Amino acid sequence: MSHTQEVVAKEKSVEENRASSYQSVRPSVDIHEDKEGVTLLADIPGVSREALDIQIDNEILSIDGRVELALQNSAKAGHQATRYQRSFSLSKELDGEQVEATLKDGVLALRIAKRQEFKPRKVEIRTA
Amino acid sequence: MFARLAGFDHSLTNNFMQLESEMDRLFETAGLRSLHHTSKRLAQPQMHVTSTEAQVDIYLPLAGIDPKAVNISLDKDQMTISGQRDLEKSDSAKLMKKERFEGEFHYQINLPDDIDQERVEASYQEGVLHVKIARREAAKPRQITIQ
Numbered sequence: 391m392s393h394t395q396e397v398v399a400k401e402k403s404v405e406e407n408r409a410s411s412y413q414s415v416r417p418s419v420d421i422h423e424d425k426e427g428v429t430l431l432a433d434i435p436g437v438s439r440e441a442l443d444i445q446i447d448n449e450i451l452s453i454d455g456r457v458e459l460a461l462q463n464s465a466k467a468g469h470q471a472t473r474y475q476r477s478f479s480l481s482k483e484l485d486g487e488q489v490e491a492t493l494k495d496g497v498l499a500l501r502i503a504k505r506q507e508f509k510p511r512k513v514e515i516r517t518a
Numbered sequence: 519m520f521a522r523l524a525g526f527d528h529s530l531t532n533n534f535m536q537l538e539s540e541m542d543r544l545f546e547t548a549g550l551r552s553l554h555h556t557s558k559r560l561a562q563p564q565m566h567v568t569s570t571e572a573q574v575d576i577y578l579p580l581a582g583i584d585p586k587a588v589n590i591s592l593d594k595d596q597m598t599i600s601g602q603r604d605l606e607k608s609d610s611a612k613l614m615k616k617e618r619f620e621g622e623f624h625y626q627i628n629l630p631d632d633i634d635q636e637r638v639e640a641s642y643q644e645g646v647l648h649v650k651i652a653r654r655e656a657a658k659p660r661q662i663t664i665q
Binding site: 415418419420421422423424425428429431433434435436437438457472494495496497 | 563564577579580581582583605608610611612613614615616617618619642644645646
């Protein structure tokens with residue numbers, strides 16, 4: 391009897407472990423650069439606004455999004471969790487203070503502006 | 519057979535990593551450098567299929583697509599999901615890194631033979647396509663009450 395209980399307890403702890411562990415996925419990204427800044431597009435299907443965390447700390451931009459699918463078969467739900475994680479280092483040209491993020495249909499768009507001094511400037515010619 | 523499979527996977531991953539490091543170097547000029555150490559695994563989001571006595575659920579990650587352009591068809595117990603993903607193009611911006619999938623996709627899923635062809639529902643939310651297929655009543659276990 392006690393042996394059975396032990397086995398059950400063991401299986402349960404394995405289940406719990408699985409439930410709390412995520413499959414870490416590195417999201418695919420496209421990066422576009424123009425005169426004013428860069429746009430980073432990342433595919434993170436299944437991540438809601440609430441489950442998405444974007445941080446810029448010490449010139450490191452990190453994206454961390456969790457997917458918790460509301461699976462019909464709830465006993466399996468823990469196995470289906472995905473976590474999108476990826477970090478980028480920002481070069482000195484980019485302004486970490488000027489970042490805009492939008493999320494639509496599982497695509498995250500991050501717009502990061504270039505610092506003023508790195509933007510092309512038009513020199514006005516004064517009339518004499 | 520497994521060894522062969524594993525070997526194949528390995529070389530594929532290596533090629534991928536090589537490509538990746540080239541891209542990263544390229545990208546340093548754009549001012550954003552990808553950091554590798556956070557997540558080394560190159561896993562891709564996967565399709566999940568779950569089934570209960572009542573229904574089969576398919577969850578397919580498809581970010582940024584037009585759901586109207588997705589074609590879902592059912593032939594007996596075989597479901598086909600296909601479509602095309604087009605990415606926005608910009609003339610003024612330079613593409614510094616390109617990893618996101620573009621083009622046609624095609625998935626084939628074998629379903630149990632007791633599915634109900636008439637009761638299929640599909641929805642698209644947060645970039646995940648969810649297809650729900652009901653199973654026939656007869657296939658559900660029935661409770662027989664003793665009178």
